[in-house]
Amino acid sequence: MSESRIPAAFMTPGTSSFADFLTAQSPDLLPGSVQGGSANLGDIAPHGTTIVAATFPGGVIIAGDRRATQGNLIAERDMRKVYPADEYSAVGIAGSAGLAIELVKLFQTELEHYEKIEGTTLSIEGKASRLSALIRSNLPMAMQGLVVVPLFVGFDPDTGSGRIYGYDPTGGRYEQTSYSGVGSGSLFAKGSLKKLYREDLDEATLVAVLIQALYDAADDDSATGGPDLSRKLFPIVHVITADGGRTLPDAEVGAVAEAVITGRLQRPDGPIAELEGGQ
Amino acid sequence: MSTPFYVSPEQLMRDRADFARKGISRGRALVSLQFADGIVFASENPSAALHKVSEIYDRIAFAAVGRYNEFENLRIAGVRLADMRGYAYDRRDVTGRGLANAYAQTLGTIFSSGGEKPYEVELFVGEIGDSAADDQLYRLTYDGQVVDEHGFAAIGGAAEAVGGYLKERYTEGASLEDAIKLAVAALGHTDTDDREIAAKDLEVAVLDRNRTQPRKFRRIRPATLVEILGAVSGTAELEDAKPAAAEKSAAEETATEDSAEKSGEKSADEAPLAPPADDDDGEPPIAPPVD
Numbered sequence: 132m133s134e135s136r137i138p139a140a141f142m143t144p145g146t147s148s149f150a151d152f153l154t155a156q157s158p159d160l161l162p163g164s165v166q167g168g169s170a171n172l173g174d175i176a177p178h179g180t181t182i183v184a185a186t187f188p189g190g191v192i193i194a195g196d197r198r199a200t201q202g203n204l205i206a207e208r209d210m211r212k213v214y215p216a217d218e219y220s221a222v223g224i225a226g227s228a229g230l231a232i233e234l235v236k237l238f239q240t241e242l243e244h245y246e247k248i249e250g251t252t253l254s255i256e257g258k259a260s261r262l263s264a265l266i267r268s269n270l271p272m273a274m275q276g277l278v279v280v281p282l283f284v285g286f287d288p289d290t291g292s293g294r295i296y297g298y299d300p301t302g303g304r305y306e307q308t309s310y311s312g313v314g315s316g317s318l319f320a321k322g323s324l325k326k327l328y329r330e331d332l333d334e335a336t337l338v339a340v341l342i343q344a345l346y347d348a349a350d351d352d353s354a355t356g357g358p359d360l361s362r363k364l365f366p367i368v369h370v371i372t373a374d375g376g377r378t379l380p381d382a383e384v385g386a387v388a389e390a391v392i393t394g395r396l397q398r399p400d401g402p403i404a405e406l407e408g409g410q
Numbered sequence: 411m412s413t414p415f416y417v418s419p420e421q422l423m424r425d426r427a428d429f430a431r432k433g434i435s436r437g438r439a440l441v442s443l444q445f446a447d448g449i450v451f452a453s454e455n456p457s458a459a460l461h462k463v464s465e466i467y468d469r470i471a472f473a474a475v476g477r478y479n480e481f482e483n484l485r486i487a488g489v490r491l492a493d494m495r496g497y498a499y500d501r502r503d504v505t506g507r508g509l510a511n512a513y514a515q516t517l518g519t520i521f522s523s524g525g526e527k528p529y530e531v532e533l534f535v536g537e538i539g540d541s542a543a544d545d546q547l548y549r550l551t552y553d554g555q556v557v558d559e560h561g562f563a564a565i566g567g568a569a570e571a572v573g574g575y576l577k578e579r580y581t582e583g584a585s586l587e588d589a590i591k592l593a594v595a596a597l598g599h600t601d602t603d604d605r606e607i608a609a610k611d612l613e614v615a616v617l618d619r620n621r622t623q624p625r626k627f628r629r630i631r632p633a634t635l636v637e638i639l640g641a642v643s644g645t646a647e648l649e650d651a652k653p654a655a656a657e658k659s660a661a662e663e664t665a666t667e668d669s670a671e672k673s674g675e676k677s678a679d680e681a682p683l684a685p686p687a688d689d690d691d692g693e694p695p696i697a698p699p700v701d
Contacts, residue, residue, distance in 0.1 A: 135515040135519070136512075136515045136516045136519045137487045137491065137512050137513075137515070137516045141486075141487040141490045141491060142483050142484070142486070142487045142516075144483070144486070149490075149493055149497070152490060152494075153494070153497070156494075157494070157498070160494075160497065160498055218623070236497065237497070240493050240496070240497045243493070243625075244489065244490075244493045247464065247465050247466070247489045247493075248486060248489055250459070250461060250464075
């Protein structure tokens with residue numbers, strides 16, 4: 132802000148979208164604005180992996196593991212892949228980590244910018260659509276292997292419930308019911324959730340269920356990190372209700388993770404779902 | 411062919427300043443006060459949707475009087491500047507001082523350029539720090555002057571009367587409730603009498619360093635205002651089906667009445683603005699918010 136007179140573009144009435152403004156004024160600041168030729172760039176940067184989310188009465192919870200991989204190496208053990216987008220929504224990211232983090236930052240700014248300019252917040256669908264547009268703008272990078280696939284969750288004040296949206300690399304947006312997952316380990320996590328999830332779980336139980344699911348993902352997917360007891364690295368868990376969003380403190384998640392691991396010492400495959408007829 | 415004629419630069423500037431002052435003085439006053447936990451902004455503004463006080467960034471707020479479309483333009487430019495800078499660098503790199511400078515340059519350039527009509531606006535840029543000593547409050551005038559204010563300040567029409575009232579009564583380290591009461595009493599003060607302003611006609615917002623979120627800006631809702639103001643807004647709330655609030659308020663009513671005679675003498679020398687020209691119904695024309 133050291134320029135002298137504020138440039139005309141800043142004072143021109145127009146968009147309330149920060150991303151649109153950035154596209155017009157400083158496209159170099161957009162994530163993925165650098166074109167890298169036609170090579171497959173999939174391995175040049177770390178990848179984030181498994182994110183899971185599920186709703187409970189009155190809210191939604193999103194959780195992500197901490198591992199980022201680069202080829203067959205572990206690039207980061209303590210990466211954060213779940214970010215609050217605003218007070219009532221959050222986004223978990225899988226895929227090309229650097230781009231994904233930039234994208235989240237742009238998305239956060241986008242929501243806040245809209246709120247400040249318009250004096251009101253976007254609807255939950257509005258937020259989900261804006262995220263679609265941002266992902267779609269990353270499509271050229273995705274074609275070169277730098278794919279970003281987020282999972283978006285939020286509290287919808289109109290329905291008083293949590294909502295979950297999944298995406299594909301072209302920006303396609305799909306609302307999910309009850310639970311969902313994204314990333315390489317999500318296959319296993321979703322299988323686990325399918326057996327453990329109930330619609331009427333309370334918040335604390337649902338946190339445990341999501342950590343079970345992440346454990347199962349880490350169990351079978353080498354790119355997903357399990358709870359790391361020796362380094363005290365636990366999944367990031369973010370809970371959103373009518374009161375707003377909060378990321379659970381490490382101690383809280385750690386206690387649940389330790390309970391899950393203790394259980395697995397007895398029964399490596401985890402809790403058993405009841406068979407039909409209750410046995 | 412038009413006849414060339416000469417106007418001295420002094421005259422030109424005087425005319426432009428008169429023009430801007432006149433526009434600003436048609437509106438009502440807006441005050442800004444430091445209190446123990448931050449800065450409070452208050453103005454009389456019957457519109458619930460068109461704001462005079464807004465959030466710019468985490469710890470920075472904007473408050474303005476004058477022509478709505480002009481200060482709205484400045485506000486949006488500020489939000490864009492701040493968000494752009496915070497996005498490109500870091501949130502900590504967005505400062506109130508930087509923003510005030512950008513506004514000052516812009517207003518100054520517009521004022522002294524021959525081609526543009528001067529902006530009929532006056533504004534505050536406030537930024538809170540970790541303690542009251544770190545708070546900053548800049549007042550910017552239509553010609554791009556920046557004044558670093560301490561404690562309190564008033565802008566807009568009747569700013570001298572309101573500012574004089576504040577000068578008599580302002581104390582450092584007040585609570586939010588006391589600061590709001592003082593601000594609202596000051597807004598209702600004129601040289602001849604004191605008015606009570608209904609809570610629904612007030613716009614009050616604070617930068618509150620006690621907020622846990624990184625974004626410290628918060629609007630004070632009308633219901634909260636009624637609670638805080640009690641006496642001042644009591645009578646107006648009667649018609650709003652809130653008899654209880656009105657009742658408890660009657661006791662405090664005398665607190666603000668002794669002020670009328672005090673402000674007259676001090677207003678003449680420090681007046682940045684002409685006294686209100688027209689009757690006080692006059693906000694400048696209000697445009698709908700830009701898209």
